[in-house]
Amino acid sequence: MSAYDDFAKEKQDIDDLLARGYTVAGMLETLDGAKVKFDEAKPGSGSVELLLLTADARKYVTTLVFAGLEKAQ
Amino acid sequence: MADLSINLAGIKSPNPFWLASAPPTNTGYQVQRAFEAGWGGAVWKTLGDPIINTSSRFAAVNFNGQRVAGFNNIELITDRPLDVNLKEIYETKKRFPNHAVVASLMVEPKQEKWHEIVKRVEDVGVDGLELNFGCPHGMAERGMGAASGQQPDLVEAQTYWVKEVAKTPVIVKLTPNITDITVTARHAVKGGADAISLINTINSLAGVDIHTWNTVPHIGGKGAHGGYCGPAVKPIALNMVAECARHPEVTVPISGIGGISTWQDVVEFMLMGSTAIQVCTAAMHHGFRIVEEMIDGLNNYLDEKGLASVTELTGKSVSKYSNWGDLNLNYKVVARINEENCINCNKCHIACEDTSHQCIDMLTNADGKAILKVREEDCVGCNLCSIVCPAEGAIDMVEIDSGLPPMTWNERQQVVGGLSGAYSKAEVV
Structure with missing residues (x-):
């Protein structure tokens, strides 16, 4: 039993999308986890949604956005 | 050797160790013995209309071999006439002019009652007054102590009445039997308090005898709730002191009370904002001479830290206590x-x-x-x-190293707030 494995898988999914040029476009936290919408950098192209279940992944994705905003300021 | 002397809102004492208003400060004999042992100050057992106590008053909670992990009492304020107490306060102050003698007071929440007792007590030369708005048992049922201390408006009004006539610094002693102690602390300040002290005892029942089914303690088969103190309450007290110390509207010095038994406890209370501290249960458990170890320990600690005065400790950890x-x-x-x-x-x-x-x-x-x-x-x-x-x-x-930059929950929620707005719009589109 490893909670880390669950997180590692979700982190990998996030990192893969970001590596393919997607950006975090929206996030909706629900009782069943966080829905995170990723948009492709090119306008008009598709978007992908991940349902993040682990606390560490939900923290990780928001940290990335937060760090990006901090950097932009 | 560091300077241990302190000044709490104008009340000076040779060290920060005061005995709290309680059985150890019932008489001049006891307070003078305490000063001889090394205590820097004493808050006299609460003065007011003399009461009548029950027999069988204390109970202790022992835990896994540690005796008196917690202490419970149903004793009330002084049962001796005011004149007798005042004579002994005068004699004590005369013998120990450099020690702090503070009179704890409790009367009905009426302006004339407060004026009368303040004038009489100050006439014998006390260094300050402590208003007992905290005792949770007995007196509260008569509208005093915690009963008035749980009502912020009464705390403010009574403090104001005292300040109308007081010539010495006024400390307001707060009850922990309230949801947010900073509310009453703020009202004490609004009423003109020069300092606050906390915490008084916590509502408690020490136990039930599973063989006789009597409460502990019991008075002929009946019990009543008491006030809990001793080492078990220290974390509760420390939090309340810290919450007051970091509140921007609680602008007066703090006398920390609650389960203090060692010099290390004293340091913790001072780091969290106390200018001085008060002790009761540890003295009842081990006698007045425990102060010797406290003084030595504090002295050595200050020397090790390279601090010249104990006052340099006050409040040093407050900014580290956050939400x-x-x-x-x-x-x-x-x-x-x-x-x-x-x-x-x-x-x-x-x-x-x-x-x-x-x-x-x-x-x-x-x-x-x-x-x-x-x-x-x-x-x-x-x-x-x-x-x-x-x-x-x-x-x-x-x-x-988590490899991630610092981010708080509040910062995260701002990010989530922005993203959830964007998410909703995206859904609509």
Whole structure:
């Protein structure tokens, strides 16, 4: 039993999308986890949604956005 | 040797160790014995209309061999006439002019009652007054003590009435039997308090005798709620002191009270904002001479820290006490088990497996020896294993770099707020 494995898988999914040029476009936290919408950098192209279940992944994705905003300021 | 003298809102004493208003400060004989032993100040047992006490008044909670982990009492304020107390206060002050003698007061919440007692008490030369708005038992049923201390408007009004006539500094002693102690602290300040002291005792029933079915203590088969104090209440008191110390509207010095038994406790209370401290239960348990160890310990500590005065401690940790929402979510510690100190009792494994995050494995090393090992990637750094571990130095909680920049919950929620708005719009589109 490893909670880390669950997180590692979700982190990998996030990192893969970001590596393919997607950006975090929206996030909706629900009782069943966080829905995170990723948009492709090119306008008009598709978007992908991940349902993040682990606390560490939900923290990780928001940290990335937060760090990006901090950097932009 | 560092300077231990303090000045609490104009009340000076040779050291920060005061006896709290309670049975140890009932008479001049006791207070003078305490001063001879080394206590720097004493808050006289509460003066007011003399009461009648019950027989059988105290009870203690022992825990796993530690006697008096908590202490419960149903004793009321002084049962001696005011004149008798005042004569002894005068004699004590005359003999110990440099020690702090503070009179604790409790009367009905009426302006003329407060004016009368303040004038009479100040006439004998006390260094200050402490308004007892805290006693949770007996007096509260008569509209005094905690009963008035739980109503912010009454705290303010009574403090104001006292300040109308008081010539010495006024300390307001607060009850912990309230949802948010900073509310009454703020109202004490609004009423003109020069300082606050906290905490008074916590509503309690020490126990029930499972053989006789009587309360502990009981008075001929009947009991009533009392006030709880002693080492068990220290964390509650320390939090309340800290909450007052960091509140921007609580602008007066603090006298910290609640389970203080050692010089280390004193340092903690001062770091969290206390200018002076008060002790009761430890003196009742071990006698007045415990102050000698407190003075030596504090002196040595200040020397080790290179501090010239004890006053340099006051408030130094207050800025480190924050709100949960302002803590860094990306800070990370993990447990590490030191094989050389581990006694293989498996308590850490059991605690982690049953009640935490299942990240301590029972393994066998290359030599065939049973070992315990933390899977650090699964460890959330809860500290439980190190708390339950009986072997000194067997488990360290080690800070590791999470690789992520600092981010608090409040900062995160701002990000989530922005993203959820964007998410909703995206859904509509």
